[in-house]
Structure formats: C-alpha cells, structure tokens
Amino acid sequence: MQTLPRTLHIPILLTLLAYVVYIPSSHGLSPDEEKVAKLQTDAQHGAVKAELELAAHYMTGNGVPQDARLAALWYEKAAQSGDPDAQNQIGYFYQDGIGVPVDLVRARHWFQLAAASGSPAGRLNLGVLYLAGLGVPKDINFAMQLFEEDARRGNGTAAAYLGTIYYFGMAGSPDVAAAEKWYERGVKLHDPIAGYDLGSLFSTDPVHPHDIPKAVSLLRESAQAGYVPSMHSLGLLLLNHPELEQTTNEALTVVQAAADAGEWRSSVLLGIIARDGKAGPVDRKSAILHFQIAVLQGGGEAEHLLRYDINKLNASLEPEERASLNSAAQAWYAQHRSPKKFIVKDPEVAKFFPLPTNVDVMKGTSTSTHAQPAGVADPLASVSDHKQKTESRGFLPDL
Helix, strand or coil: CCCCCCCCCHHHHHHHCCCCCCCCCCCCCCCCHHHHHHHHHHHHCCCHHHHHHHHHHHHHCCCCCCCHHHHHHHHHHHHHCCCHHHHHHHHHHHHHCCCCCCCHHHHHHHHHHHHHCCCHHHHHHHHHHHHHCCCCCCCHHHHHHHHHHHHHCCCHHHHHHHHHHHHHCCCCCCCHHHHHHHHHHHHHCCCHHHHHHHHHHCCCCCCCCCCHHHHHHHHHHHHHCCEHHHHHHHHHHHHHCCCCCCCCCHHHHHHHHHHHCCCHHHHHHHHHHHHHCCCCCCCHHHHHHHHHHHHHHHHHHHHHHHHHHHHHHHCCCCHHHHHHHHHHHHHHHHHCCCCCCECECCHHHHCCCCCCCCCCECCCCCCCCCCCCCCCCCCCCCCCCCCCCCCCCCCCCCC
C-alpha cells in the first residue's frame, strides 16, 4: 500500500464542517398539514418554538414545499428573539448563502451573539471565520482560543480543528504530538472528523507510527457516523488488508457509498477494481463508467489522472458503446450531483453501519455480490500547502 501524506481542504473544511443545527421538535415533526398550519399561526404570533419548528419544516420540506428562503426568514425571526441555536443557524445561512445572499458581516454578527449566549456551535463557527479570515482579519490564535474553550466544554469538532492547526503548523511549527492529543480528545467526544484525522495518522501519515487495525477501528466508527472521507479511507484499507476482520463485501459497500456521496477518488477505486478484475471478471465497460463518473465529480484533477486509462479503454469499444457509457455516466451524475461530507445509509448499507437518520439522505447505494477484492492502491499521490495544491500522476498504477 502506498504511503500518502495527509492533505488539508481548508475551503471545504470551513464550509462543509461548519456546525449546523436544524433544531427539530423533541417529539418529532408530523407531515400533517394541519399541524403545519398551527405552527404558522403560532409563529406569526411570535412563539419562538414555533418559529424554529416552522423553519425546520421549510428547510427539510417536511409537510411543506422545501424553501430555504422561508427557512432563513423564520430562523432569523427566532434569532432576533434571542434564541442561540437560531442565531447560529442563520449565521451559517449568511456564511454559505442558504436562502439569503452571502453576507459574512451578518454571519459574524449572528455567530458572536450565539457564542455570547453560550452556543458551542456559534463559538465554533466564529472560530472558523477567524481561522480563514472570512469577513474578519485572519487571527489563528484567537480561533484557537475559541476552539480550545469549546473543546474543553465537550465539543469534539473543535478538538479536531485544533488538531489540524497543530498538525499543519498553521500557528507555528507543525506539532504532530499536539495534534494527536487533540484528535484523541475529539475521538473521546465521539467526533467523526477527529476519528478520521486520527485514523489517518495511524494509516497514511509518513512519519507517525502506523497501526492499521487501530486505524480501521477509528475509521469504521467515523464512517458509522456518516462521514464520507472515512468511508473512502476505510474501504481502501480493507481492500488492501483482507486479513483484517471485516464483513463480506464491507469494503466494496463503503467505497460505493462514498462514490455515491460524491467522493471521486472512490469512483476511481471502483473503476480500478473493474478494470483489473479485483472483485470478479475484468469489466472494461464498468471501469470506463466509473472513471467517467469520477471525472464528472472531480473535474480537472480527476480528468488529468484518468485521461490515459479512459483513452486506452475507449479504444477497445465501438463508438455506439462509448456514447452509451457517456450517457449513462451523465445520467448517474445528474442524480448524484450534490457532494456530501455526511450521509445516512440506505437499508442495504445500514447492515454495516447502524446510523442515525437526522442528516442528508444518500441516494441510490448499490452493493456487490463479488468476493472481497485483492489489494488496491489509492490512485492519488497528493501534496498540500493549505491551499490544496495537488500533484497527481497522469496514469493509474497496474494493480
């Protein structure tokens, strides 16, 4: 198995890992239109709880047409009444432009109010703004203060952020030992991102001692929480270490789940498995399909990596076959266009991962009936400088 340096996706980290709270009713929300009508009446009379629940209905499309603009309207009304969760939520909406125009000044305003009211999520998101300099002067030390306060109060995601800052030396020299300490704290607080980071230390870090069984345990727990990068890494480790205890088809299932969620590297792995017959007979058409999907998901980087293999495989097909596969890839991508960092498994995948059901639902996961494939090398060889500059081969290894 190839040893890879760890990388950092700052923009994705800041946007997709922001701590979002949808604040559902403690008793669950009924889709019954009569209940929604009552919520609307109560919200219009200033009942904060009704404002929150109505916003959640509009955000999820539960009982009403999904409408991010109306969700933002009702979250902001609740925020104006002083609710800290609503303040954090509308701040996130302004940060990402969900139902409202992007406005980092307003985002900071609401995160500050939420943090002042004791919201861990608000404090975390305020730290994210200062870490990246989003709408504020970049101040990593202040961000670290906010994260450390949050982590000591039990926020595992804040601990993961601190670990990343120390690992990459964003506030000085890299300190892997300090990073590991904070990742471990995050894992104890059951944070899936910290689990992914610590699992990466024990499996792919070029200087940290490797412990593959421990890495698999950490990544599996993170994947159970629905974290897509952990699914890719877990599947890759299981493919390369068939001697490890694993459920039949677990590796293929989690790689497919990650690909369905938008992880283009997982689509590449599926193509390699089909191209080289690692889970059954060689299937060039399936390999091309997965590679084309990976290009649609990963853009220029994936296209550069896969160009040689796609051209080589296409040369063995008739024009009609190539056109059909291209159409199939486009149709698949149209149904899986929005990438996710967190997903809920469908029932077939849930037999591997018993997950909660309060995050984005994944579309269409398939499972394989083939035997567990032989070892597969990760197709990426990347380096990073916090701006996610990457170098990758223009070919895939013969596996």
